[in-house]
Amino acid sequence: MAALRVSRTTLLRPVSSGARAPGFGVRLFSASAARTAASSLFPDEPAGPTVKTEIPGPVSKSYIDDLDEVFDIRSLHMLADYSKSIGNYIADPDGNVLLDVFAQIASIPLGYNNPGLIAASKTPEMVSAIVNRPALGNFPAYDWAATLRTGILKAAPPGLSQVFTAMTGSDANETAYKAAFMYRRQRERGGPQAAFTEEELSTAMSNTMPGSANDLSILSFKAAFHGRLFGSLSTTRSKPIHKLDIPAFDWPQATFPQLKYPLEDHVAENEAAERASLEEVEHLIQTFPRKPAAVVVEPIQSEGGDNHASPAFFRGLREVTARNDVLLIVDEVQTGVGATGRFWAHEHWGLSSPPDMVTFSKKAQAAGYYYADPALRPNLPYRQFNTWMGDPVRAVLFRAIYEQIQQHGLVAQAARVGDYLYAGLQRIAERYPDQVANLRGKDRGTFIAFDNPRRDEVLRRAKTLGVNLGGSGVSAVRLRPMLVFEERHADILLGVLEKIVAS
């Protein structure tokens, strides 16, 4: 198939993305910081997709049948050939090469077979990290602090200088929740020196009060997704299928504002929805029988359908949580690491004080939570602990990712390309308003989505036209390109989407 393109002249560049709220100590990634053009990263990247067979084609089908004998394949989107995937393009064993705008569920930051990351994987430091994996809580390498300071902590959100490293997004949230519970109880007990009572020690062993804090909770939002471990799953509210048959905590959920689009036509309604949501949060904090130790929120609800709220809403949430002495955990597992046009999405909000904890994973490749208050470290060792406690391999990789993001100005690029993509989609939405409905993500880099009444068909057709797309919620087409996605890739995506919605 020939590369699909729409002419640049038909896709006017937006003049400006408009004013953005100043963030708390916002990190600046200006375009001038780009010392090397990102487009030079993948000189061998194809000019466009190639679709040779149906997907899956005959070769993929035989591999899938083979895989099915030993592994559950029912969630499989496509079988990949990673040795042939490059930059923004994912290849399959039939020779099909697709523009990848899903990027392993928003988790590939810098393109397939990125030369800088391959180089980082061949250093003696990385080899040692792979073959000598430490149990980080007990036997960290002498230079673990240096590894953290030059990587994970260099990328830390403004104001948060400590990190607990974990394994996945769910684990990052789960451990952040545990930190919140222990923090709260420690304060109620009178500080880190206060001893546990005999009753606490014995009832903890039978999962009952007061040793087990069954009177505490984590407040999350309807349609939120925070993971699939027991605690994180209890705060996940996106789809019943994730939760069915699993014992869950009886924890409170508040309504996430359901904004109406276009935003400029629904200002008063949307403000009222956000106000109502904040009132509900405060009411639940004050009245729910199991008192929330923390509120957890995604900057943009991702799995739940790409639901946005305004910076003012999140500033309000910071105020409500602070006023009621409840921690604020911002789950940046999907929004973090640049795609929204800021390194951390919450930097868009202009908070007067940072969140208490920020969780991360996906594009960071490493996972964990950032925090500032030393009291969030429990009073005794082994209270927040496991064997691996993260992985130096992933920490070294995140450092290399962060360096490349800085070197190529990729956060500024995501903002610029996002504006371009949004403007292109807006033009398609004007012509096909029912097909590209509720376009959202303006001024949020490439973190863009829209609703389509036949969403799953759109995703299927996109594949036949050479684009790997993902969905979220019930009807959203969610765009999650990598940070190396440029205007020329946006042109291909827009061409494919226009072709689909026009037919």
Ligand SMILES: Cc1ncc(COP(=O)(O)O)c(C=O)c1O
């Ligand atoms: C916002 C958010 N939090 C947490 C998670 C869970 O991460 P993981 O699947 O790595 O456990 C996800 C995964 O999609 C997510 O999008």
